[in-house]
Amino acid sequence: MHYDLTDLRLFVAIAELRNLTRGAERVHLAPSSASHRIRLLEESIGTPLLIREARGVKLTRAGEALLRHARQVFAQLEQMHADLSPFAKGVKGHVNLWANTHATHTFLPESLSAFLRSHPQVSITLEEHTSPEIVMAVARGEVEVGVVAESVEGAEVVFIPYRADRLVLIAPVDHPLAAQPSTAFVDVLDQPFVMLHAGSAIHTFTMNAAAALGRHLEVRIQVRSFEAVCRMVGAGVGLGMVPRSAIPDGPARAALAILELQEPWAQRDLKVCVKKREQLSGFAAALVESLTGSVQDEPPP
Template sequence: MHYDLIDLKVFLAVAEEGNVSRGAERCHLAPSSVSLRIKGLEENIGTALLKRQARGVTLTPAGHVLVEHARRCVAQLEQMHVDLLPFARGLTGHVTFFANNNAISSHLPDDLARFFTLYPSVRITLEERMSHDIVAAVAAGRADIGVVALETEHPELDFLPYREDRLVLLAPLGSPLGRQGVVSFADCMDEPFISLQSGAALHTFLMNHASALGKRLDIRVQVSGYRAIARLVSSGAGIGIVARSALEESDSEYLDIIALSEPWARRDLRVCVQRRPHETNFFRDKLIEILCSGTESHPSEA
């Protein structure tokens, strides 16, 4: 494929403007130059991308596909420039950090704030992943640090205590489930669930446990965060399962917060790092110190 980033940007401009001249003006190029670039792009790809009409252009089916891919490519390159910019401005360090949704939604914001107070010029790439994926990423060196809720060992990793936590069931205030005090996951299967979106670690975790029971969760609504789950449950829309640490003190006024009897409801979080890192990283080590020092100052919230 003999085309470049400029060809993709020109094509996107024309596609979004619906007009070659306006697309050319947006790219600060002559319309004839833009037409030649798009013609060359079509020849290289082997199919027409635009339908030329009297009042402009429209996308062919292939053009629609290329627009989506081109947008992602351009966005990824722009993000690369954004990520590199701090280095040009005197960035002193970078840490890649993978964590599960529980940690990101509850404990990590305060700990990262403590870190940035000490090291404001450091940049951290924080991504949400499933615990098994985090272990594999840290072992392979794709992440410097991980926070997992997984009772496992790995010959190349150390697992350090981070926080104690539990998954709890949320139900509307005064519900029959709330009067039981402790419930099993199986007892909840007939109720509609408010869940995190597909792909979130907790969503996958609960779907797998439901499948192990030979059942399926009745997902009524999928949302992006724990707070949305709590609000929808309090409104009577369904029940939900969240980390206890993600709840606020006032939530007990609007919700029944019920213990789950399953052993897997205990979700002790641990920091995982390479036992013998291939490279030294001062800021990775300082972040680990801050994460693990918080264990004593934040007692169990289970």
């Protein structure tokens, strides 16, 4: 198949406007030139993309597939431009950092702010993944630095202590559980829960913890932040499980009862994960040093 970005831009314009002439105008082409390009594009692909009608055009199934993929292509191009633009502005280095939900929503904002203030020539891409996904990506060399709460047996990586924290159960202050200092996770699985959105690392972790007990968690509502979880729980929507560090101060905290979870997995000490510290690129090494100070590496499990 032979086509270029101009062909794809033209096709997207025509498909969105459902009109060849107006699509050609959007990309600054003459209608005759646009018609010729579309005909060559259809010949190259080997199937019609548009059905010509009296008042415009409509897409064939092949045209709908091409439109979907073309939009993805242009979205990727925009992301590429966004990723490259800092270098044109004088940024000298870039670090990819993967972290679990816990770290991303609690400690990392402050830590990364401090690092970037002292390293203005560096940019960071932060992606949220589950701890096992992060450990395996580091072990495979796909990402240099991760922040995790769990290890993966046999993964050839090292862990460096970052922050100590613990998952706790939160309930409305007038809930029957509120008088208890602690609870087992299994004892609250018949209660409705407020959770972070599906796909977040802590959502996956919590659902897996329930499944390991042969139970299914009733999720009443999903939100986008730990702060929103706390506010929903305080309003009586359901129970929540959050890191202790994520519970806000002030009126929002006053509306919550905080119960210790009795499970060993509730202790969620965060660690920086790298393959080999001595093999890190310069800016990745500087980031690890900023996050952990002079703390010694821990060997893999």
